[in-house]
Amino acid sequence: MNEQHSHDHEHTEPPSSTELRVKSIESLLVEKGLVNSETIDKIIDTYETKVGPNIGKAIIARAWTDPQFKSDLLDKPDIAISAFAEIGGQGEQIRVLENTDQVHNLVVCTLCSCYPWPILGLPPVWYKSAPYRSRAVADPRGVLEQFGTTIPTNVEIRVWDSTSEMRYLVLPQRPEGTENWTEEQLIKLVSRNSMIGVEIVNPPTMGTVNE
Amino acid sequence: MNSVHDMGGCEGFGPINPEPENSEPLFHHSWEGRVYALVRMLGLLRRWNIDMSRYARERITPAQYLSNSYYENWLAGLETQLVESGLTTKNELITGMSEEVAPADLRALVLQPDKVETTQLMRMSYYRKTAATAKFKVGDKVRAINQHPKFHTREPRYIRGHSGIIHEHYGAQVFPDLSAQGIEEGHHLYSVRFESAEIWGASGPSNTAIYVDLWEDYLEDTRS
Numbered sequence: 549m550n551e552q553h554s555h556d557h558e559h560t561e562p563p564s565s566t567e568l569r570v571k572s573i574e575s576l577l578v579e580k581g582l583v584n585s586e587t588i589d590k591i592i593d594t595y596e597t598k599v600g601p602n603i604g605k606a607i608i609a610r611a612w613t614d615p616q617f618k619s620d621l622l623d624k625p626d627i628a629i630s631a632f633a634e635i636g637g638q639g640e641q642i643r644v645l646e647n648t649d650q651v652h653n654l655v656v657c658t659l660c661s662c663y664p665w666p667i668l669g670l671p672p673v674w675y676k677s678a679p680y681r682s683r684a685v686a687d688p689r690g691v692l693e694q695f696g697t698t699i700p701t702n703v704e705i706r707v708w709d710s711t712s713e714m715r716y717l718v719l720p721q722r723p724e725g726t727e728n729w730t731e732e733q734l735i736k737l738v739s740r741n742s743m744i745g746v747e748i749v750n751p752p753t754m755g756t757v758n759e
Numbered sequence: 760m761n762s763v764h765d766m767g768g769c770e771g772f773g774p775i776n777p778e779p780e781n782s783e784p785l786f787h788h789s790w791e792g793r794v795y796a797l798v799r800m801l802g803l804l805r806r807w808n809i810d811m812s813r814y815a816r817e818r819i820t821p822a823q824y825l826s827n828s829y830y831e832n833w834l835a836g837l838e839t840q841l842v843e844s845g846l847t848t849k850n851e852l853i854t855g856m857s858e859e860v861a862p863a864d865l866r867a868l869v870l871q872p873d874k875v876e877t878t879q880l881m882r883m884s885y886y887r888k889t890a891a892t893a894k895f896k897v898g899d900k901v902r903a904i905n906q907h908p909k910f911h912t913r914e915p916r917y918i919r920g921h922s923g924i925i926h927e928h929y930g931a932q933v934f935p936d937l938s939a940q941g942i943e944e945g946h947h948l949y950s951v952r953f954e955s956a957e958i959w960g961a962s963g964p965s966n967t968a969i970y971v972d973l974w975e976d977y978l979e980d981t982r983s
Binding site: 564566567569570571572573574575576577579580581582583584586587588589590591592594595596598641643658659660661666669670672673674676677678679680681682683685686687688689691694695701702703704705706707708709710711712713714739740741746 | 764765766767768769770772773774775776777778780783785786787788789790792793794795796797799800801804809813816825829831834837838841846847851852855856857859860861865866869870871872875876882884885886913914915917927929932933935948950958959963964965966967968969970971972973974
């Protein structure tokens, strides 16, 4: 991004063998008429700019401020979630897991990488990695510690292994000190990781209150 | 099939080392985005389904599966599927040169750029009708069957032979073991709660329960 660097050669690494393989397959498929490179660009662009955890954050902030919505979200997620964007008829395949003083929920897919991507975007690398997939079901508190999250021993941990097409969204606890916050302010406080269950939503620090 | 993709409870993979949420790029190399988009796009040609895609990745040899990055596994699975489905020949993949243009009816299904946004956000429903009545109801005690199929299954190894309680009946949904072989049937699906000690023994994590989605085919009545 340095302007002095904008001369006409690039300081890039030579393409990896994987990159070359992908290029070769894409051009083969274009030649056969099975894919369209513009569509590929558009799909990547859609994921980079439109699909992401923002929908999930908005759902959580609404649940924190609207008791009727929260109750619908937990009991009838298909109806509640369909109010939040064009994610098709898949609300019926989502369950929302409420964290409370007694229960903390954590989501994993031990067999592959199942994740509620229409409301959270594509999963992070760690979610798809062997260390997380192997340990979340066997040592959830140890896994949570790696995210800096300590759940008291008297709180039950529920680990949800996404082995089917059902998708799980964690409803984190609303932090103390946000009683007067608006929905818009709360959206900024929700992290993606808290909706997977590896973190809690921390109370606001002085700097963020009047943001 | 019993292979390394079925990771629940394995030891030795090391620390998670999560990247900070706000600085992790969506794709770490530009080819990863292209592989992702290729898989999404080719899936719409309906020459395979999601269970076949998973099964293609599960058949990557264990050492390769573990040394590959996530999208390298997607690429390897895609290459398997291209050849198995007949969309390309093995020779075309090796040479990168087309031997024959795809038939017109197939080319007509190719997703066009202006349709990306509406199509991308949709996820298909996996609910299917079935004439069979559900064998179990909420609260029933069940045992996950001890099976070791050579083909695709979504019954993870770590719960096989263990008992749990039906938490919710999700209705009938596409049964993956058959779907991976091209047969689409709706079978009853349940959320089953297992106590940690039942799976991991007395030294396992305390005050912990594991919920697993299991089709009726994977469950047996503990009274029998």
